[in-house]
Amino acid sequence: MPDRIESIDAVRGFALAGILVVNSLVFASTWYGTGLTAPDTSWLDMLIEGVISTLFELKFYLLFSFLFGYSVTLQMQSVEKAGASFLPRMLRRQFGLFLIGALHAVVLFHGDILTTYSSLGLALLALRNRSDRFLMGLAVILIVSTSLLWAALAIWQASLPALDQTDTARVMILVAAETWRGPPGQIISGHLKALNNFLPLLLLLQAPSAFAMFLLGYVAGRNGMFGQMDVVRRHWARPICKLGLFLGLPGALFYGLAATFQPGTYLETGGLAVSVITAPFLSAAMVLGVLRILARPAAMPLFGALAAAGRMALTNYLLQSVVLALVFHGYGLGLVNRLSMAQLLLMNIAIFTCQLLVSKVWLSHFRYGPLEWILRGFTRLSFHPSRSIG
Numbered sequence: 001m002p003d004r005i006e007s008i009d010a011v012r013g014f015a016l017a018g019i020l021v022v023n024s025l026v027f028a029s030t031w032y033g034t035g036l037t038a039p040d041t042s043w044l045d046m047l048i049e050g051v052i053s054t055l056f057e058l059k060f061y062l063l064f065s066f067l068f069g070y071s072v073t074l075q076m077q078s079v080e081k082a083g084a085s086f087l088p089r090m091l092r093r094q095f096g097l098f099l100i101g102a103l104h105a106v107v108l109f110h111g112d113i114l115t116t117y118s119s120l121g122l123a124l125l126a127l128r129n130r131s132d133r134f135l136m137g138l139a140v141i142l143i144v145s146t147s148l149l150w151a152a153l154a155i156w157q158a159s160l161p162a163l164d165q166t167d168t169a170r171v172m173i174l175v176a177a178e179t180w181r182g183p184p185g186q187i188i189s190g191h192l193k194a195l196n197n198f199l200p201l202l203l204l205l206q207a208p209s210a211f212a213m214f215l216l217g218y219v220a221g222r223n224g225m226f227g228q229m230d231v232v233r234r235h236w237a238r239p240i241c242k243l244g245l246f247l248g249l250p251g252a253l254f255y256g257l258a259a260t261f262q263p264g265t266y267l268e269t270g271g272l273a274v275s276v277i278t279a280p281f282l283s284a285a286m287v288l289g290v291l292r293i294l295a296r297p298a299a300m301p302l303f304g305a306l307a308a309a310g311r312m313a314l315t316n317y318l319l320q321s322v323v324l325a326l327v328f329h330g331y332g333l334g335l336v337n338r339l340s341m342a343q344l345l346l347m348n349i350a351i352f353t354c355q356l357l358v359s360k361v362w363l364s365h366f367r368y369g370p371l372e373w374i375l376r377g378f379t380r381l382s383f384h385p386s387r388s389i390g
Contacts, residue, residue, distance in 0.1 A: 035264015069217025244285020
């Protein structure tokens with residue numbers, strides 16, 4: 001197996017923090033994503049939500065997607081070194097990932113990304129022998145076409161007559177809250193229903209953007225980007241950071257302001273269109289900035305903690321949903337719609353801090369996270385003990 005590149009794990013750990021912040025909004029409030037504002041929303045809540053919309057939404061799943069594509073090249077190297085057959089092993093891995101994701105979506109979180117990754121991973125495998133130029137061109141086409149689609153939807157939405165459906169929407173929001181506070185069977189039924197509502201957004205926004213990042217990550221992996229970060233910093237860091245600052249950040253601000261102050265309108269839809277095409281630049285700049293900070297001697301403990309969390313990314317991703325479901329759903333406390341944004345943010349900090357600590361301790365005794373071990377064993381059809389390495 002190729003030596004692990006700790007910078008990849010650290011970036012994956014960083015992405016986990018952003019994923020937690022965004023996903024927690026879905027668990028915590030049935031008002032989220034409806035275009036309406038909760039009656040008891042304070043100015044501090046709106047400020048925090050605006051910052052999250054600007055810097056977190058539509059940004060961190062791009063990092064996860066990029067790293068997924070990159071990891072395929074590492075798995076190819078591992079299979080080649082082991083002298084095994086690549087395609088059957090990778091197909092088993094995608095199927096195992098789909099099963100885990102399907103269980104996650106139905107029981108815990110209908111916004112699951114694993115089933116999407118497993119399906120798109122098959123398309124990536126089909127294209128794995130195409131040239132870098134072809135794959136990068138396809139990624140650009142996907143991003144631009146998705147942005148144009150949402151721009152067209154914004155124009156169409158602006159032309160529609162104004163209809164006040166606030167009362168109906170509020171009833172649905174309150175009913176949804178009671179669903180999530182209900183018994184397990186009711187919660188699972190709610191997830192199944194929500195999956196149908198989530199499907200258009202997945203197909204028209206998340207899936208094409210994720211696949212574009214798969215392709216770019218795969219190209220980066222084939223060229224060993226994380227193995228030569230000095231070259232990246234010397235030749236690419238400055239132009240990428242400039243693009244992130246002067247293109248990615250304004251696009252994020254436009255989307256964040258629209259999502260915060262004009263939710264559910266054509267302006268928010270237009271903000272989505274802008275974000276699709278600018279978010280990759282901001283995400284890339286954020287990664288380079290974080291790696292630069294983590295490279296400092298004083299930041300080495302944080303680097304190690306993030307790398308440990310990133311090595312257990314699958315386990316930590318699912319564990320986040322378990323904790324959030326216990327806090328907000330009827331599985332546990334049923335606190336949906338009952339925490340302020342400030343309280344939610346503090347809770348997220350506590351959850352992720354615990355994950356950093358637990359991941360470090362776990363990997364001092366075992367080679368893999370629990371779910372990583374299961375998926376690895378299913379992929380290889382061999383469940384060797386996750387031996388102590390501490």
